[in-house]
Amino acid sequence: MLGSGVFAGALEKDFALAREDREGNRFGDELARIGYDGQQACGQHELDSYFELHIEQGPVLEAEDRWIGIVEGAQGMRWYDLTLEGDAAHAGTTPMGLRRDASLGAAAIILAANALTREIGDGALATTGVIDAHPGSRNTVPSRVFLTVDLRHTRNEALDRMEARLKQLVAEICEEHRLESSLERIWESAPVRFDPGCVAAVREATRQSGHPFREMISGAGHDAVYVSRVAPTAMIFIPCGGGVSHNESESAEPEHVTAGVEVLLRAVLERDRAG
């Protein structure tokens, strides 16, 4: 979403170009290396509207055997970096009661963030995808654990409550285990409702095509979320195998892809007619 973020004015171009991957390759340098640093300004195009066709990246359409998802909006999401600090200590010589073991705080927070989704309900999601324990030696009590937390909900008010509870849980757990903590929200994307006119165009196009469908809210972030800040926007989903994406085993059936392109074309024509 870097390109669409710059296009929509949500991100600075210099920020985007300075991003580095884990090997330290700079995004701007790599664009130049492969000949993709074009001459046009990013974000100066005028748009009447924006329609994005995408695999669902989730299991719902496949499970219900519906070919088209009419996407009415996108969940909000907030990303956090959390560092817990205790003391490194020898696994054989440090009595349990004298330890400040960062792994115990991390474990308790992972479970508490999971339980928080049941407390909030309404499809609330919480995920810890990165867990780095330092120094990373099997006979040393971890002095520091770095965790990520990803919170999602369709309503901003619920995200506010989730964030407040997360802060409280981290404080309580760190007090219990005598740890220091640093919790930082590093990114957020507010819940989005797509343009009613564009969504109506997708709905009419789906009706014309006759494919089985459902209306839904996107769980993932998409370029459409940023572009919706500068142009009327809607999205179309098609099923994907096992809900898998960002992975070599990502797959979509040719008939679903064809159905999606058909709905996309009809939606654009419908938008043109309505305009």
Next chain:
Amino acid sequence: MLGSGVFAGALEKDFALAREDREGNRFGDELARIGYDGQQACGQHELDSYFELHIEQGPVLEAEDRWIGIVEGAQGMRWYDLTLEGDAAHAGTTPMGLRRDASLGAAAIILAANALTREIGDGALATTGVIDAHPGSRNTVPSRVFLTVDLRHTRNEALDRMEARLKQLVAEICEEHRLESSLERIWESAPVRFDPGCVAAVREATRQSGHPFREMISGAGHDAVYVSRVAPTAMIFIPCGGGVSHNESESAEPEHVTAGVEVLLRAVLERDRAG
């Protein structure tokens, strides 16, 4: 403990020479590179007895301001590799109830292993020092988590009970979170009682030196644990700053080092007189 393990016949020489560090450097190659692959056979020396002087690597002597630890034996320890397998899934599109999240199993096991030490008591220790979550992306539910578990106790019977409970806890937690698991004991060192004659020599040497002392069991593994298989053995501990070892901030006071060397010399002379 590789060298002493080969010396005492507990490890094969070829096994030791084939060990690699994280960068893939082979121990045998590195010995050759720095000129330390000597001509003498390892382990053919005759020993009357073996005395090892070491920092405690723990906080007890420093906390009690005792200069000498008369080490009567060493804890047993068992090392485990544990891999938990679930499914990678998108953090925004996969409902909580459909996830098989390896991080939840890992978190529950870390806390359960910790609680297990209170259940067993008598100074039981459990440590998870390594936690690797895959694929390690903040918006992907971890499909796999690799953990290490280090269990220690002064009695083998207690270690047997800890191992049985660990297996049971892993099975229960993996059933609850619908995960697959692989738990493997990769190394063990049985509890050791050092030679009564050698320990008596250290006790007499400490008495002669007049330094404040205590008797203790080593929490860490040491070369003395392996050498005790082939020769009468005892150890002497001195305090270290904050119990820290295997770390740049490891430190020992000159007067404690001097006291340790004095007790070592007197113990050897005492052993010679007794022999």
